[in-house]
Amino acid sequence: MEGNTAWVLVSAALVLFMTPGLALFYGGMDRSRNVLNMLLMNFWCLLIIPVLWVAFGYSLAQAPFENSLIGGFDNAFLKDMTITGEDGGFGLLVVAFLGMFAVITPALISGAVADRMKFSAWAIFAPVWMLLVFVPVFKWVYGGWLYERGSLDFAGGTAIHVNAGIAALACVYVLGKRKGWPKEGQPPHNMPMVMLGTGILWLGWFGFNAGSALAANGTAIQAFMNTFLAAAAAGLAWAVVERIRDGHFTNLGAASGIVAGLVAITPGAGFVAGMSPIWIGLIAGVICCYAVGLKSKIGYDDALDVVGVHFVGGLVGSLLIGFFSDPDFFGTDVMAGIFYGGGAKLLVEQAIANGATIVYSFAVTFALMLILKATIGVRVDEEVEVGGLDQALHAETAYNN
Amino acid sequence: MKLITAVVKPFRLDEVKDALKSAGVAGITVTEVQGFGRQAGHTEVYRGTEYQVDFVPKARIELVVDDDDVANLVSVITEAAKTGKIGDGKIWVTSVDSLLRIRTGEQGPDAV
Numbered sequence A: 001m002e003g004n005t006a007w008v009l010v011s012a013a014l015v016l017f018m019t020p021g022l023a024l025f026y027g028g029m030d031r032s033r034n035v036l037n038m039l040l041m042n043f044w045c046l047l048i049i050p051v052l053w054v055a056f057g058y059s060l061a062q063a064p065f066e067n068s069l070i071g072g073f074d075n076a077f078l079k080d081m082t083i084t085g086e087d088g089g090f091g092l093l094v095v096a097f098l099g100m101f102a103v104i105t106p107a108l109i110s111g112a113v114a115d116r117m118k119f120s121a122w123a124i125f126a127p128v129w130m131l132l133v134f135v136p137v138f139k140w141v142y143g144g145w146l147y148e149r150g151s152l153d154f155a156g157g158t159a160i161h162v163n164a165g166i167a168a169l170a171c172v173y174v175l176g177k178r179k180g181w182p183k184e185g186q187p188p189h190n191m192p193m194v195m196l197g198t199g200i201l202w203l204g205w206f207g208f209n210a211g212s213a214l215a216a217n218g219t220a221i222q223a224f225m226n227t228f229l230a231a232a233a234a235g236l237a238w239a240v241v242e243r244i245r246d247g248h249f250t251n252l253g254a255a256s257g258i259v260a261g262l263v264a265i266t267p268g269a270g271f272v273a274g275m276s277p278i279w280i281g282l283i284a285g286v287i288c289c290y291a292v293g294l295k296s297k298i299g300y301d302d303a304l305d306v307v308g309v310h311f312v313g314g315l316v317g318s319l320l321i322g323f324f325s326d327p328d329f330f331g332t333d334v335m336a337g338i339f340y341g342g343g344a345k346l347l348v349e350q351a352i353a354n355g356a357t358i359v360y361s362f363a364v365t366f367a368l369m370l371i372l373k374a375t376i377g378v379r380v381d382e383e384v385e386v387g388g389l390d391q392a393l394h395a396e397t398a399y400n401n
Numbered sequence B: 001m002k003l004i005t006a007v008v009k010p011f012r013l014d015e016v017k018d019a020l021k022s023a024g025v026a027g028i029t030v031t032e033v034q035g036f037g038r039q040a041g042h043t044e045v046y047r048g049t050e051y052q053v054d055f056v057p058k059a060r061i062e063l064v065v066d067d068d069d070v071a072n073l074v075s076v077i078t079e080a081a082k083t084g085k086i087g088d089g090k091i092w093v094t095s096v097d098s099l100l101r102i103r104t105g106e107q108g109p110d111a112v
Helices: A002-029 A037-060 A094-107 A119-141 A144-151 A157-177 A191-213 A218-245 A251-265 A276-291 A294-298 A306-324 A345-375 A384-387 A389-394 B010-022 B067-081
Strands: B002-008 B031-037 B042-046 B049-053 B056-065 B087-094
Touching: A002 A037, A002 A191, A002 A251, A037 A094, A037 A119, A037 B031, A094 A157, A094 A306, A119 A144, A119 A157, A119 A345, A144 A345, A144 A384, A157 A306, A157 A345, A157 B067, A191 A218, A191 B067, A218 A251, A251 A276, A251 A306, A276 A294, A276 A306, A276 B042, A294 A306, A306 A345, A306 B002, A306 B042, A384 A389, B002 B010, B002 B049, B010 B031, B010 B056, B010 B067, B056 B067
Parallel strands: none
Antiparallel strands: B002 B056, B002 B087, B031 B056, B042 B049
16 A cells, blocks of 8 residues: 555656646747746646635545536535545545646646636636536546446546547637737747656656556556657657658657647556557547647637647547557456457447537536626737737746846 | 948857957947848748748847958958858948047047
8 A cells, every 4th residue: 555655646746747847838839928928827727726626626526426427515625534535545645636637637728728818817717617627527537427338538538638628629719819810920939948848748647647547556557658658659650740741850749749649648548558559649649740730721729739639639549449448458347449359339438428528518618718708808908919918917027138 | 430230140150250359350249130131031830830930040240440441351251251152141331420438538540
């Protein structure tokens, strides 16, 4: 037990580190006049979500475990929570570990709304979204009706990435396009910052995926290996596609591919083995590389490609479990994928789980954004958008020289 | 007195500075600037989307010199900055009405 506790403690800290990593990943891609706004949108989640998580979030997402739609208030404000839990297990540690996921999930959305969302609107949106969208979907996937049907999501492909990715799409439809998009160029202002953020995300993702085994065991080792391989394969795939299609190996292509691979292996990290993570990474890397181009074709201004990387990557990874799930390897009784003799049953369940998440998340997020738009407003004035959000909203400047 | 202004490729700046020092120049002013000329800009591609970068970074060197030194120093700069490729930059010379060294109050050619 001590070994398990030690690993999950470390994993929880690694997952926390992902949110600053994400902030740098997004911040570097953003423009220099809005980088501080982007960083603070992410750090805001680190301030408000932990408080809400122990107040209501954890209890509604988990307890009582038997509920299939939403938890209750049994553990609200950590009521009846003991350090190790009744069974001598993790107790508070699970509250903390899952709380890190609750922090980063709304933070993922910030990349889509970059350059134009009012910070006051984001300050309300992020915590309310966590309670209204993240918590119920989390419950359905981990212990609720989707779980009971047999769908699989090891560390949050559906509950986190598909969920936040489709919510990002709903947000940008209400928010509208940035001034000048897509005619005016808005290239990344600091690529080294993007690469550093990517490195931090990859490091943290070992806690995200291997920590989700909730034990220092064989599943954790395989999830660790899968996280290692899928990210590399997807980064390789994206970089090679860009080299062939656009003529150069690029840093942003490598970074985007790594993150797409990490997203795609998240749902299957503890269900696939062998060469499967490489196949999943390669497939996700190629598909996501093309998926980020959809926004200009369809016309939704997803500024930093949250939809193309997180929604598409999460969906691809989740559906691929329907092919690659290998329960015999792990000695578990979950459904096997098509390539391991399970037939199409798991693939259908994966589609149902993601379909339900997409419909619910998009609808509630869209409604929440419309309410915010009608009340406090969601978009900054044009003058602020052009002059930069950092000075107007935060009275700070990122680079003084 | 004349003001020599040279806009050169940034990677030639050190060579130009060393050449001017060797030619006896006591001081220059350097600014990082950007602009476009025949070299025009370039294209960058991020996640498959092309961005046209219209302005190219250059180094602008300014120095005030005696009329007699102008021809020699312009050729010194030209030699040090030249790569033979498009985008090497330009040098222009303008007249200076007055000059004053703040510390000593010296004026005109004495202040060069």
